[in-house]
Amino acid sequence: MLHRIAHKHASLGVTPEQYDLVHEHLFAAIAEVLGDAVTPEVAAAWDEVYWLMANALIAVEKRLREESGGPGWRTWEVVERVTETADVVTFLLRPTDGSPVRDFLAGQYVSVRVALPDGARQIRQYSLSGAAGPLRQISVKRVHGDGAPDGEVSNHLHARVREGDVLELSEPYGDLVLDTGPDTPLLLASAGIGVTPMTAMLAHLAGSGHRAPVTVVHGDRSPAGHALRTDHEAYAAKLPDSAVHLWYEQDAPAGTHSGLVDLAGVPVAPGTRAYLCGPLPFMRAVRTQLIAKGVAPADIHYEVFGPDLWLAGQS
Ligand SMILES: Cc1cc2nc3c(=O)[nH]c(=O)nc-3n(C[C@H](O)[C@H](O)[C@H](O)COP(=O)(O)OP(=O)(O)OC[C@H]3O[C@@H](n4cnc5c(N)ncnc54)[C@H](O)[C@@H]3O)c2cc1C
The missing domain is CATH 3.40.50.80 (Nucleotide-binding domain of ferredoxin-NADP reductase (FNR) module)
Incomplete structure (x- = not known):
């Protein structure tokens, strides 16, 4: 489970310093909600568990970032937008700086970071949906709210992102990857x-x-x-x-x-x-x-x- 979380964190660009920040606010919340139940012994035990998990994640995330071999967030131009179905569009993307596109493991995803019209920045993950090559391909389903608010990023990508527009993408991450030889059914x-x-x-x-x-x-x-x-x-x-x-x-x-x-x-x-x-x-x-x-x-x-x-x- 930690491995899966580490992949997500690496794709989001979570840094080691952010674990201090999460620790500060998580523990303030625990103390506020549980009050006197948080004795010094209880606080010390929670603290120990938190740092055990945090240090394990920090180590795996560092390794994953190094293995990705990439600079982290990069800007990519939409070179083609394909309407797949009424609710799914595919975006084919190329790095704006012309740098080479690294291979990915089939099954991996990228994080996509967008600035929404209200100024908020949001990040979502999208699986790479095509073959390895000079372009990255993602296919995005528009999420209808059906009473709740419509999905923010998927609808933004559908409504506003066209050929020639630029998106920010992470390197590929994810642990649902094909790791078998040619003779495995x-x-x-x-x-x-x-x-x-x-x-x-x-x-x-x-x-x-x-x-x-x-x-x-x-x-x-x-x-x-x-x-x-x-x-x-x-x-x-x-x-x-x-x-x-x-x-x-x-x-x-x-x-x-x-x-x-x-x-x-x-x-x-x-x-x-x-x-x-x-x-x-x-x-x-x-x-x-x-x-x-x-x-x-x-x-x-x-x-x-x-x-x-x-x-x-x-x-
Ligand atoms: C590893 C991974 C790979 C993925 N690959 C793909 C992919 O290949 N293609 C793809 O299309 N998606 C993929 N996703 C899903 C994608 O990351 C997004 O979750 C999806 O696009 C929805 O994001 P959104 O911003 O549009 O919706 P959000 O704005 O995040 O909303 C999500 C849901 O919450 C509901 N909601 C929002 N606000 C409220 C509220 N106030 N009250 C009640 N409900 C509310 C919305 O109606 C919606 O159903 C993947 C996710 C992961 C984790």
Whole structure:
């Protein structure tokens, strides 16, 4: 869990000094809320735990920043903006200073830092959704508030960012990465915008001579809402041994399934490693089915596009 947090912190540009600041305010809040319950012994014990975790994170984050080999935040120009679906746009980006674009590990994300019209600066993470190369590619789903406020950054990117505009990006980070050889059977399962890291993984596999079976599983509201579908299927088709299984809640065309993803009829090769990305109920259901099919829990990896509440809820 700390490793995952460290990747997020590194992408956000968290510095060691900021742990002092968090410590100061967290402990003031603890004292204010718990009052007399915070005896000197309790305070000392919390302090010890805080610095154990903080020092572990500071060390990993330093290593991750060094390994990234990059300068940190850089400005990137949007060289192409592609409308994928009614709610998803893809941005292709190139460094404004012409410096080389480092490789990333398929499945990683970048942080995007934007200045909003009200002057606030906000940072969000977006998975790299294309093949490695001279451009970085992210695909952003516009988040509708449906009663709550609309998502700030996704709507800003949709409404205001066009070809020629400039965005600030971090180096790539993230620990949901393909770390297997060409002979490991894989299952890549996604739902909705969770397709983004899976598309990058398929691009990588297609270009790296992967030999073992690759099972692609994806669920979406409708074919029209399935972002990156062409790439998703085209990269899978380049693999020597792949099977694509698609589920749509509406308008499922021939050759696809109707409803929610259900692995009952999907063969899963022994020794399969699975990578999951999508809403939590989807990932819980897929994980349960994979374990029932004999996949080892340690071989099931996942990415959550928000706070990782899964670990907290895992029995
Ligand atoms: C590792 C990682 C990879 C990701 N990859 C992708 C990707 O490839 N593509 C992609 O589209 N997204 C991706 N995301 C999600 C992305 O980072 C953002 O979380 C997403 O774009 C929403 O950001 P936002 O600023 O638009 O929404 P926010 O403004 O952060 O709002 C988030 C939610 O909170 C609700 N909300 C806001 N204010 C209130 C309020 N006052 N009361 C009640 N509800 C409220 C909003 O309605 C919305 O549902 C990824 C996230 C992570 C962590």
